[in-house]
Amino acid sequence: MKTPLLPLRLAGGITDGIRRAWELVVPGTCHFCDALLFRSAERVPALPEYLEDGEEAYFPEDLRLCRECLEALRPEIAHRCRFCGAKNKGRLHDCEQAKYSLDVRHLGYDRVIPLDDYRLRLREAILRMKLPRYDGLSASLARLYGFYHEKQLRHLRLDFIVPVPMHRLTRMARGTSSPDIFAGILGKTLGLPVFPGLLRVNRLTKLQRSLKMEEREANVAGCFSVRYPFLAGSAIREEFWRIFKNRRVLVVDDVLTTGATCAEVSRVLRTELGVTYVAVAVLAKARGRNAAENQKEEEDDW
Numbered sequence: 001m002k003t004p005l006l007p008l009r010l011a012g013g014i015t016d017g018i019r020r021a022w023e024l025v026v027p028g029t030c031h032f033c034d035a036l037l038f039r040s041a042e043r044v045p046a047l048p049e050y051l052e053d054g055e056e057a058y059f060p061e062d063l064r065l066c067r068e069c070l071e072a073l074r075p076e077i078a079h080r081c082r083f084c085g086a087k088n089k090g091r092l093h094d095c096e097q098a099k100y101s102l103d104v105r106h107l108g109y110d111r112v113i114p115l116d117d118y119r120l121r122l123r124e125a126i127l128r129m130k131l132p133r134y135d136g137l138s139a140s141l142a143r144l145y146g147f148y149h150e151k152q153l154r155h156l157r158l159d160f161i162v163p164v165p166m167h168r169l170t171r172m173a174r175g176t177s178s179p180d181i182f183a184g185i186l187g188k189t190l191g192l193p194v195f196p197g198l199l200r201v202n203r204l205t206k207l208q209r210s211l212k213m214e215e216r217e218a219n220v221a222g223c224f225s226v227r228y229p230f231l232a233g234s235a236i237r238e239e240f241w242r243i244f245k246n247r248r249v250l251v252v253d254d255v256l257t258t259g260a261t262c263a264e265v266s267r268v269l270r271t272e273l274g275v276t277y278v279a280v281a282v283l284a285k286a287r288g289r290n291a292a293e294n295q296k297e298e299e300d301d302w
């Protein structure tokens with residue numbers, strides 16, 4: 001017997017048509033608050049935003065955020081310390097990270113570029129981004145980051161991007177990795193290759209935010225390494241070294257607090273692959289001298 005394909009196709013075509021017509025009116029919802037974004041309304045502010053160098057720019061159209069959310073997530077343009085990411089007034093400040101990075105060991109990263117401080121709505125957004133349901137929010141925040149820092153990142157003449165890796169069990173439990181999404185979008189914005197699988201996590205570490213500042217460095221020491229292909233001999237390792245030697249890399253993560261994790265990633269990239277320059281892109285810079293104070297500061301934000 002012949003299956004009634006034609007009516008099915010017709011029905012499919014009609015629902016598809018209705019969906020498309022609906023999308024002409026409402027192209028989507030805000031990635032943060034789920035408000036409907038009507039095409040007729042101005043989705044993004046029509047006024048230009050002023051970038052760090054005072055240049056005017058308009059928010060990109062593909063930012064799926066409503067006006068209120070964009071206003072709440074809009075970063076404060078401020079001069080920041082290139083080592084710790086904290087706001088400073090263009091002067092050198094007493095920076096632990098700088099002392100560490102300028103140390104003879106110099107294996108840490110060369111500079112960090114945060115979008116904003118880890119507080120209020122940005123903090124809420126980053127906490128949500130740990131769930132797969134908010135992958136769209138990760139993408140929108142990555143685009144917002146690209147909007148503010150594309151020029152600065154291009155000046156750094158980077159060669160490739162590596163997201164901070166996540167242990168496979170953590171990833172399995174969460175079902176997503178926001179640094180991977182962030183890195184993917186930045187890769188497209190800057191036209192650079194992204195290597196999400198270049199590094200591996202050797203062991204499950206304690207949550208950095210549950211530890212005191214001085215314990216964090218020890219917690220991540222030796223926890224990352226380069227992921228070579230299975231049974232890779234010395235020839236393949238030499239090939240990796242040849243490819244990455246003297247390259248300039250952008251390491252991507254969501255939050256930077258002490259910088260211990262990113263410094264450890266830099267150390268591995270420098271010692272195992274011969275990378276010479278490491279910049280770090282993070283969505284937020286968390287203050288905090290120890291876990292208890294951090295907790296208090298975070299609570300004060302509410």
Ligand SMILES: [Zn+2]
Binds near residue numbers: 030035065066068069
């Ligand atoms: Zn919204």
Ligand SMILES: [Zn+2]
Binds near residue numbers: 086095
């Ligand atoms: Zn500093």
